[in-house]
């Protein structure tokens with residue numbers, strides 16, 4: 001879409017309505033920012049970016065600008081999850097090439113990459129949905145390569161899938177209770193304490209929830225399943241700014257308690273949560289290192305991710 005807008009720029013007048021402020025800043029000549037039904041700023045992108053009220057409305061970005069704390073845990077000891085030289089295919093199409101990454105207990109690790117880079121496929125290889133044709137997946141030091149998805153999940157690997165698949169015809173409460181897997185997962189009380197919005201909505205059917213509410217439900221549902229490693233596939237995708245803040249805060253609160261592998265296109269939000277990061281491009285890991293390094297180096301980030 002961005003490429004199309006750039007191509008049309010100059011020949012057509014375009015009115016772009018979007019909640020992705022980075023996208024809007026990059027593409028527009030003049031911007032009007034609406035927040036809770038009120039115009040809070042108007043002007044050129046450079047002025048808009050400096051506007052304090054706009055920054056507050058987009059709290060996720062404000063926190064990033066303020067330098068949110070780096071990941072708590074360091075990469076030390078034995079990895080909880082090991083992805084070792086993995087190649088994965090869809091039929092004849094070779095999608096992952098020699099992908100290796102580690103996640104240590106207590107860490108938040110970001111896996112960043114553009115559209116179609118291979119992020120979801122990496123998670124599918126870990127969860128057993130797309131078994132690797134070469135390489136190994138280890139969990140708590142044990143080889144789980146080629147294991148059945150259900151068996152891998154039972155060991156404590158939870159997934160919040162891209163697009164937050166939940167059961168639309170079941171209520172919020174039913175969606176949560178059917179996710180319980182064995183003992184040790186979060187109780188309903190704990191879920192409702194952390195996600196008061198879900199308590200309010202507990203009798204609503206899944207199909208009526210907004211995008212942000214669905215995302216909260218998808219995360220809560222994974223936590224009910226006794227999760228030790230939580231894999232999140234683009235949790236901020238398509239969310240309104242105020243909801244981004246809620247989801248970001250929930251993930252921030254999970255830090256140190258649950259180990260997170262966070263797959264994202266939104267580098268700013270992911271890097272503000274993560275201690276370490278990997279960048280995947282065309283199915284290969286092209287960069288890995290401290291999240292702060294990638295955050296601090298605009299040129300590097302732009303070269304790797306185009307943002």
Ligand SMILES: Nc1ncnc2c1ncn2[C@@H]1O[C@H](COP(=O)(O)OP(=O)(O)OP(=O)(O)O)[C@@H](O)[C@H]1O
Pocket residue numbers: 090093095113114115116117118119120121122162265
């Ligand atoms: N089921 C499938 N069958 C065939 N090819 C697929 C399938 N799913 C994904 N691909 C291809 O594999 C490559 C990697 O896709 P993947 O979904 O892992 O990317 P991604 O990084 O998650 O992208 P996005 O940010 O758009 O979600 C892409 O070229 C995609 O077209």
Ligand SMILES: [Mg+2]
Pocket residue numbers: 119120121162233
């Ligand atoms: Mg994906």
